[in-house]
Amino acid sequence: MSICVVTDSTADIPPETREELGIHVVPLKVIFGDEEFIDGVTMQAPEFYTRLVDDDVFPTTSQPSPGEFIEAYRGLLDRFDGIVSIHISAELSGTIDSATQARAQMEDVGEAIRIVDSRSVGMGIGLVVLEAARAAQAGGDLDSVAKLAEDLVPRSGLIFLLDTLEYLRKGGRIGPASAFLGTLLRFRPLLQIDEGVVKPLARPRSRRKGIERIRAHIESVGTLHSVAVCTADDPVGAADLAQAINDLVPGELAAMSTIGPVIGAHAGPGVIGVAYLTKSV
Amino acid sequence: MAETTADSGAFPASVDGAGLVAMVEASARAVEHNQAEINALNVFPVPDGDTGTNMCLTLLSVISSVAETAPGASKRSADAVAAAMASAALLGARGNSGLILAQYFFGLSAALDKHQFLGGPEFAHALKQASDAAYRAVQDPVEGTMLTVIRCAADAAADACRESESLSHVLSAVSTNAQKTVAETPGMLDVLAKAGVVDAGGHGLSVMFAGALSYLRGESSGAIELSAPTPAGMEDGTALREFLESAREVDYGYCTGFVIEGDGLDVEVIREKIGSLGESTVVAGDAFNVKVHVHPLNPGPVLTYAAELGTLCNVSILNMGEQTRERADQAALGGMLPTGPDDDEQFEVAVVAVAAGDGMRRIFSESGMGASSGIEGGDSMNPSVSELVDAVEAARAANVVILPNNPNVIGTAGQVDALTSKTVRVVPTRTMQQGISALLAFSPESDLEANTAIMADAIDQVSSLAITVASRHFELNGTGVNVGDAIALLDGEIVAAGNSIAEVAIVVVADSSLSGELVTIYRGEGGSEEEAARIKAAASEAHQEWEVEIIDGGQPHYPYLISIE
Numbered sequence: 131m132s133i134c135v136v137t138d139s140t141a142d143i144p145p146e147t148r149e150e151l152g153i154h155v156v157p158l159k160v161i162f163g164d165e166e167f168i169d170g171v172t173m174q175a176p177e178f179y180t181r182l183v184d185d186d187v188f189p190t191t192s193q194p195s196p197g198e199f200i201e202a203y204r205g206l207l208d209r210f211d212g213i214v215s216i217h218i219s220a221e222l223s224g225t226i227d228s229a230t231q232a233r234a235q236m237e238d239v240g241e242a243i244r245i246v247d248s249r250s251v252g253m254g255i256g257l258v259v260l261e262a263a264r265a266a267q268a269g270g271d272l273d274s275v276a277k278l279a280e281d282l283v284p285r286s287g288l289i290f291l292l293d294t295l296e297y298l299r300k301g302g303r304i305g306p307a308s309a310f311l312g313t314l315l316r317f318r319p320l321l322q323i324d325e326g327v328v329k330p331l332a333r334p335r336s337r338r339k340g341i342e343r344i345r346a347h348i349e350s351v352g353t354l355h356s357v358a359v360c361t362a363d364d365p366v367g368a369a370d371l372a373q374a375i376n377d378l379v380p381g382e383l384a385a386m387s388t389i390g391p392v393i394g395a396h397a398g399p400g401v402i403g404v405a406y407l408t409k410s411v
Numbered sequence: 412m413a414e415t416t417a418d419s420g421a422f423p424a425s426v427d428g429a430g431l432v433a434m435v436e437a438s439a440r441a442v443e444h445n446q447a448e449i450n451a452l453n454v455f456p457v458p459d460g461d462t463g464t465n466m467c468l469t470l471l472s473v474i475s476s477v478a479e480t481a482p483g484a485s486k487r488s489a490d491a492v493a494a495a496m497a498s499a500a501l502l503g504a505r506g507n508s509g510l511i512l513a514q515y516f517f518g519l520s521a522a523l524d525k526h527q528f529l530g531g532p533e534f535a536h537a538l539k540q541a542s543d544a545a546y547r548a549v550q551d552p553v554e555g556t557m558l559t560v561i562r563c564a565a566d567a568a569a570d571a572c573r574e575s576e577s578l579s580h581v582l583s584a585v586s587t588n589a590q591k592t593v594a595e596t597p598g599m600l601d602v603l604a605k606a607g608v609v610d611a612g613g614h615g616l617s618v619m620f621a622g623a624l625s626y627l628r629g630e631s632s633g634a635i636e637l638s639a640p641t642p643a644g645m646e647d648g649t650a651l652r653e654f655l656e657s658a659r660e661v662d663y664g665y666c667t668g669f670v671i672e673g674d675g676l677d678v679e680v681i682r683e684k685i686g687s688l689g690e691s692t693v694v695a696g697d698a699f700n701v702k703v704h705v706h707p708l709n710p711g712p713v714l715t716y717a718a719e720l721g722t723l724c725n726v727s728i729l730n731m732g733e734q735t736r737e738r739a740d741q742a743a744l745g746g747m748l749p750t751g752p753d754d755d756e757q758f759e760v761a762v763v764a765v766a767a768g769d770g771m772r773r774i775f776s777e778s779g780m781g782a783s784s785g786i787e788g789g790d791s792m793n794p795s796v797s798e799l800v801d802a803v804e805a806a807r808a809a810n811v812v813i814l815p816n817n818p819n820v821i822g823t824a825g826q827v828d829a830l831t832s833k834t835v836r837v838v839p840t841r842t843m844q845q846g847i848s849a850l851l852a853f854s855p856e857s858d859l860e861a862n863t864a865i866m867a868d869a870i871d872q873v874s875s876l877a878i879t880v881a882s883r884h885f886e887l888n889g890t891g892v893n894v895g896d897a898i899a900l901l902d903g904e905i906v907a908a909g910n911s912i913a914e915v916a917i918v919v920v921a922d923s924s925l926s927g928e929l930v931t932i933y934r935g936e937g938g939s940e941e942e943a944a945r946i947k948a949a950a951s952e953a954h955q956e957w958e959v960e961i962i963d964g965g966q967p968h969y970p971y972l973i974s975i976e
Contacts, residue, residue: 135728163578163587164571188586224630302636309780309855316772316929316960317851330780333851335976336928336958339872 133275134206136215138225139169139193141248142360156194156202158225160391163187169392178391179363179399189395193225199232207239212272216246216259218278219326221302244276246283249326253358253387253405254288260356261407279339282293282407283379288323289331289347290403291340295319297398304326305311318364318403320344337367337402340376344404348375353409355380360387362394362401371402416590420486422579425530429715431519432477433624435496437633439470441622442615444634451651452611452639453603453877456507456691457663457706457884458655459734465506470502470619472515480595488527493520501695501702502725510570510668511557512706514545515616517695531581538585548683549694555600557612558660564620579627586624589617594640606654609646613637617718655739662710664689671701673721681720687785688713706731732805758782758855760862761808764797764846766817767792768935768966771843775814775850782791782855783808787847790967793924799823800830810834810859812866816846817904833858838866841903842875843966844935844974874927875971878916879939881908882911912970920973921947921953930957933964938971946971 136145139157148155157169162185167173169191180397182189199215213326222224226235226247233243244300248255262279270278295311296305304311310319317333318340331347334340348354355381361368368386426434442463443447476499477492497520500513518541522533529537542562564585566793571584578775592937594609597603603610622633644652667689671681681701682694701720707713710728717723762783764775767790775785786802788794803811811833814826818841828835836859847948849866857865877900881892885905892898892908899907899913909915920930930950934943940961944971947959966972 164583190630195629200899228629249812300638302631313778313780313851314962315778315847315851316931316958330854332854335851338928345708357929 131271131272133212133272134210135259135266136213137255137259139390140216140251140392141259142220142252143256143259144387144389151267153259153263154202154206156198158194158392159192160189160395161192162189165383169390170197176388178394182394183399189261189393191395193228196228196231197356199229203232203236203243207242212242213327214244214246214262214275214279216248216255216262220247220248221326222251244272246276246279249269249283249288250288250323252389252393253360254286254323256387257405257407258282258286258358261300264350281371284411285408287351288403288405289320289344290401292319292397294319295402296394298328298380299395303396306330310322339381341371344371345374348378348404351408355407355409358387358405360389360403360405363398364390364400364402367402422612424577425526425528426578428489429485431489431529434476436624437626438619438622439474440633441618441635442467442470445618445637448639452608452614452652454606454781455600457731458658459731460738461506462508462615465509466512466615468505469500469503469509469512473499473561483509489529489862490523490526493523501700504702507691507693508615508703510695510702511545514548514695517540517541518542524607529578531572531578532575534578534581534633535572539566539570542624548693548695550686553600555596555603556610557616559599560589560592565587582620582624582627583810586620589620592769595616597642607642607650609639631741658735659739662708664728665710666731667710667713668704669717669726670724671717671721672702672724674699674832676701676720683714684716713836728973752768758808760810760812760855760859761806762812762814762850763802763806764814765792765794765820766843768964770963770965774847778850780855781851783850793819796826798825799827803827803831803833812862813837814840814846816840816843836863838863844873845870845955845974846876847974848873848976872976874902874975876975877917877969878912878971879969916946917949917972920950923953925975927957929976930959931974932961933966933972935964935966935969935972
C-alpha cells in the first residue's frame with residue numbers, strides 16, 4: 131500500500147527534504163493589498179521579509195480552498211493508495227476546514243484520506259511530517275502512518291522569540307499571548323504553541339536572555355527525539371540559538387529551517403525559534 | 412449556505428440576498444469585536460466615546476429587523492433584503508455615525524433595485540449612491556470623517572470594477588482603500604491631529620469592510636481584529652488624554668435623535684430648520700419617515716418643531732457633557748483601550764509591589780498581565796502592615812507575591828502571611844529596579860513556588876543605581892561629602908559624589924567596567940528631560956552595545972533611578 135504524506139506551506143519544510151521524502155505541499159496565500167501570492171511558489175521568504183519591512187500595507191493570509199485540496203488529493207490518489215494530510219492548527223487557520231470539506235466532497239475515495247491536525251505551526255508541523263513521510267517511504271500502511279502522526283502531535287513543541295507582538299495582534303492570531311500586551315516595559319516576547327494556540331511563555335529583556343530562557347525550556351521538556359532551529363530572516367540569531375542548545379540536541383541538529391511568508395505575516399521579521407519532538411514515554 | 416458564484420480566484424463573484432445578510436452579519440461581528448477601540452478613538456464631533464457602540468447597535472438593529480421581515484424565500488433576492496435593511500437602518504440608527512451608516516444601506520438598496528445578486532458593479536454603484544446620500548444628509552459635511560472614507564471607497568470601487576467585476580475583488584479594493592483613507596484623516600481634520608487619533612466612524616467603516624471581506628474569503632465569521640493606525644508620535648495616548656481633559660470645559664449640549672412619522676414630510680426643509688437649532692445636524696428619510704440627529708444646547712425647540720410635523724418615535728436625548736466628563740475621568744486613570752481582563756478573573760498567583768511615584772506605580776500595576784498591583788509607598792516607600800494586607804486581600808489570586816522594593820519593608824512584608832487566609836511569599840527586592848526585573852519574570856499562570864524562585868533569581872540580573880542628594884555629611888574615599896551634594900548609590904553603596912546630579916550620574920554610567928545590555932533611566936522629581944537625555948547620551952557613547960531607555964517614573968527623592976541589566 132503506497133502512502134503519500136501531504137501538508138501545507140506553513141510546515142516550512144525545506145524544498146530538498148520535500149523532494150527527498152516525497153512530501154506534497156498544498157500552499158496557502160499571502161496577500162499584500164490587492165496582490166495575491168502563492169506561499170513558496172510565487173513568493174519566497176527573502177523577498178517576503180524585505181517587502182514586509184518596506185511596505186506600508188500589512189500582509190494578510192488565506193487558506194487553500196476546498197477545491198485546491200480536491201485537486202491535490204485526486205491527483206495523488208492516481209499514484210498512491212492513501213493519503214495522510216497533516217496541517218496547521220485549526221485554531222490558527224481554516225486550512226483543516228478546507229481539507230475536511232474537500233474530503234467530504236470526495237465521497238467515493240474519502241476513506242483513503244486521513245486528516246491530522248498538528249495543533250502547531252511551522253516546524254512544529256514539519257517535524258511530525260518528516261517522521262510520517264519516512265514511515266510512508268519505509269512501506270507503512272494508511273492506518274500505521276496516520277496513527278504515528280497522531281501519536282506525535284502531543285509530543286511536538288514549538289517555542290519562539292519575536293521582535294514585536296504587532297503582527298500577531300494585527301493578524302488576529304495572538305490568542306492567550308495577548309496577556310503580554312499592556313506591559314509598559316521593553317522586552318522580547320517569548321511565546322510557545324500549546325493546545326493549538328499561541329501562549330505567553332516569558333518576557334526576557336534582551337535577545338540574549340531570550341536565548342538563555344529558550345535553552346532552559348528545552349532542558350525541561352524531557353528527552354528529545356529531534357530538534358529544528360528556525361528563523362525568519364536572522365541567520366546570526368539562529369546560529370547563536372543553535373549553539374546555545376547544541377549539547378542538548380540528540381545527534382545532528384535538523385537543518386536550519388526558514389519561517390515562510392504565511393507564518394512571517396503573523397509573526398513579523400526577526401523571529402528565531404526551536405521546534406522539537408520528545409521521545410515517547 | 413448562501414448561494415454564491417465563484418470566480419477563478421475561488422472567492423465569490425456575487426452574493427444573493429441570503430449572502431448579503433451573511434456579509435452584513437460579518438460586518439456587525441467585526442464592529443462588535445472592535446467596538447472598544449472605535450469608541451476610544453471618538454473625538455469628533457463630540458468626544459463622548461460612543462461611535463463604536465452606536466455603529467454596532469445600528470448594525471444589530473438592521474440584522475434583527477431583516478430576520479423578522481424577510482423570511483426564507485424572499486431572502487434569496489438581494490433587492491428585497493437591501494430594501495428591508497435600508498428601512499431598518501434608518502429607523503434604528505444610533506447617533507451621528509449610525510445615521511450616516513444608514514446611508515450606506517440606502518445606497519445598497521438603491522443600487523440593488525430589481526437586482527437579485529450583489530456583484531462588483533452593483534457594490535460600486537451602491538457606494539456612490541451611499542456617498543452622495545451621506546453628504547446630502549449632513550447639514551455641514553466635513554472632510555476627514557466617515558464621509559471622506561465612503562466617498563473615496565466609492566471611487567476605489569469604480570476603479571476596481573474595470574479590472575474585475577467580482578464582488579470579492581471590488582470589496583478587497585474598497586477595504587484596502589478605506590484603511591488608507593482612515594490613516595490620512597488626521598491630515599484632513601485638525602481636531603483629529605490634535606488628539607492624535609484617526610477618525611472613529613471612518614475606522615468603523617473600515618472595520619465593516621474588512622469583516623465582510625474576511626467572511627467572503629472564507630477566512631472567518633467576520634470577528635476579526637483590525638487595529639486603527641496611530642499617527643506618528645502619538646502612540647502613548649498622551650495627546651488624546653489631554654484633548655479629553657480640555658473637552659471637559661466645552662458645552663456640547665444634548666445628543667438628540669428621533670424619527671418623525673408623518674405624511675408629506677420635506678426632508679430638505681426639515682434639515683435646514685434643524686440645522687439652525689443645533690450643531691452636527693444629520694437628517695435623512697422620505698416623505699413618511701424622517702430620522703433626525705442633532706446636538707442642540709437646548710433640546711426644547713427641536714422637539715417642539717418636530718412634534719408639529721408628525722409623531723415622534725425612538726426619541727433619545729443624552730447629556731453629552733456627562734458622557735464626555737466620564738470618559739475624561741476614565742482616561743485620566745490611564746489605559747485608554749479597555750483590553751484588560753474581567754474584574755472577576757482570578758489567577759494562580761498575583762503580585763503586590765510597593766512603589767513611589769505615579770509612573771512607577773503604573774508600571775507595577777500594568778505590567779503584570781492583569782495580575783499585579785502597585786501600591787503607593789509614599790515618600791519613604793514604607794507602607795504599613797495593614798496597607799499591605801489590604802492590597803493582598805484585593806489581589807486577584809489566592810496566592811500572592813509581595814515585592815517590597817525597599818530593605819525596610821522586607822520585614823513588614825514577612826508579617827503579612829500570618830494576617831491573611833491567602834498564601835503570601837516575599838521576594839526580597841531592595842529597589843524598584845529589582846522589583847521591575849522580578850515582575851518581568853512573573854507568570855500569573857505558574858504556581859507560587861515556581862514564581863517565587865524565578866522572581867528571586869531575577870534580582871541578581873539587575874544592578875540598581877540611584878542618583879540623589881546627600882542628607883548628611885560623610886567621608887567617601889578620604890573626601891568630605893556635604894549635605895546637598897549629589898551622590899550615586901550602586902546597589903545600596905555610595906560610589907560617587909559631586910556637585911551636580913547629572914555629573915554624578917554620568918560618571919557612573921560612563922564607567923567602562925560596568926557591563927550590561929539594557930539600561931533604563933527612570934526620571935523622578937527633580938530630574939529633567941534634558942538632563943536625562945544627557946545621561947543617556949553619555950551612557951550610549953561609553954557603551955556602544957547598550958540600549959538605553961528613558962521612562963517617566965515620577966518618583967520622589969531620586970531624580971534618577973537607573974537599572975542596568
